[in-house]
Amino acid sequence: MATVKDNLLRAVELQHSDSPRLDLEVLLCHILGKSRAWLYTWPEHEVNPDQQARFDALFKRRLQGEPVAHLTGSREFWSLPLKVNRTTLIPRPDTEVLVEVALALGESSAGPQKQGFSVLDLGTGTGAIALALASEQPHWQITAVDRMPAAVALAEENRAALGFDGVHILQSDWFEALRGERFNLIVSNPPYIDPKDPHLREGDVRFEPLSALVAEERGLADIRMIADGARAHLNDGGWLLVEHGWDQGKGVRELFSGCGYTAVETRLDYAGRERLTMGRFQAD
Ligand SMILES: C[S@@+](CC[C@H](N)C(=O)[O-])C[C@H]1O[C@@H](n2cnc3c(N)ncnc32)[C@H](O)[C@@H]1O
Structure with missing residues (x-):
């Protein structure tokens, strides 16, 4: 299973974004229901398969340029x-x-x-x-x-x-x-x-x-x-x-x-x- 840290490292793929790391932090917080401080505290936390699938789907849409706010709805x-x-x-x-x-x-x-x-x-x-x-x-x-x-x-x-x-x-x-x-x-x-x-x-x-x-x-x-x-x-x-x-x-x-x-x-x-x-x- 991928960890929080593994998922955030995928920021290198978001070349079109001005804030790739922040984008992924916001998406991961949205999926996990946690704060950004929590992500920093628990980088080795393993993301469960259901959450991972939902994160992957949002990541794909962000790769295609959809704004983070549209992906989280807020x-x-x-x-x-x-x-x-x-x-x-x-x-x-x-x-x-x-x-x-x-x-x-x-x-x-x-x-x-x-x-x-x-x-x-x-x-x-x-x-x-x-x-x-x-x-x-x-x-x-x-x-x-x-x-x-x-x-x-x-x-x-x-x-x-x-x-x-x-x-x-x-x-x-x-x-x-x-x-x-x-x-x-x-x-x-x-x-x-x-x-x-x-x-x-x-x-x-x-x-x-x-x-x-x-x-x-x-x-x-x-x-x-x-x-x-x-x-x-x-x-x-x-x-x-x-x-x-x-x-x-x-x-x-x-x-x-x-x-x-x-x-x-x-x-x-x-x-x-x-x-x-x-x-x-x-x-x-
Ligand atoms: C640039 S957005 C600003 C939205 C919001 N005030 C903000 O600052 O985030 C412009 C808004 O004006 C609305 N709008 C455009 N033409 C309008 C019109 N003729 N009468 C009233 N609202 C209009 C659009 O639907 C849109 O919601």
């Missing part, structure tokens, strides 16, 4: 265990910067906005951003929408599993189902990849839906629609905050300024690349 975001599937994006660590900035914007919002602070998460996918905000600010009124019914169902499943009863999740094509509603903060990690980007044919993104990834106008079409539409859904002095590609900062700032937002500013991700732009809506 991904941690902001320390929350989230169910993931092929209907939407696997939450990325860089999106936690958006959560940090959103929390800071909420904290610094003055006056009556502090009471019943309201947030809208556009294109919520797994619910990652909305649920992370709810975990930190249980009294915020949080609404989350997605156009894809299967993503709405997934976000709702994650919401229920985490017990965040205050988060309201619904199906909407951007603002369509939100007629007349206004918020103090609108956040979004929308599709922003140029349909011609060759990276769409490489790595994990091949297994994620184009509906979560791609936008026309060299990736800016959805951000343009959001910047335009958000003006009718923000309270006076409210903020719009969007994630975008590392090379789209200038384009997004121009879109925001063109829509009349003030205090337009771009923030960097953990790798120091322009990744988030915010702007303030001021009613005339």
Whole structure:
């Protein structure tokens, strides 16, 4: 029987992965129902034949490029265990910067906005951003929408599993189902990849839906629609905050300024690349 150590040594075969050893540790933990610390403590533990067969099947799929999160069915975001599937994006660590900035914007919002602070998460996918905000600010009124019914169902499943009863999740094509509603903060990690980007044919993104990834106008079409539409859904002095590609900062700032937002500013991700732009809506 192969040991834990023998199975982890198979990482050398995962040449396409940026993190082959970690991938196998996560898959083995999933199959054995153990932590990574346990794997390090018991390298000589023998994996039983049933577990070995299940691990071998996942290993084969990982060799073919399937993301680890799809193989385990879950991904941690902001320390929350989230169910993931092929209907939407696997939450990325860089999106936690958006959560940090959103929390800071909420904290610094003055006056009556502090009471019943309201947030809208556009294109919520797994619910990652909305649920992370709810975990930190249980009294915020949080609404989350997605156009894809299967993503709405997934976000709702994650919401229920985490017990965040205050988060309201619904199906909407951007603002369509939100007629007349206004918020103090609108956040979004929308599709922003140029349909011609060759990276769409490489790595994990091949297994994620184009509906979560791609936008026309060299990736800016959805951000343009959001910047335009958000003006009718923000309270006076409210903020719009969007994630975008590392090379789209200038384009997004121009879109925001063109829509009349003030205090337009771009923030960097953990790798120091322009990744988030915010702007303030001021009613005339
Ligand atoms: C990049 S994913 C982000 C998912 C999640 N917010 C996250 O950060 O992990 C974009 C999401 O926007 C949704 N979406 C795309 N077009 C939309 C639209 N017109 N209206 C609402 N949601 C949309 C997709 O279904 C997808 O779930």
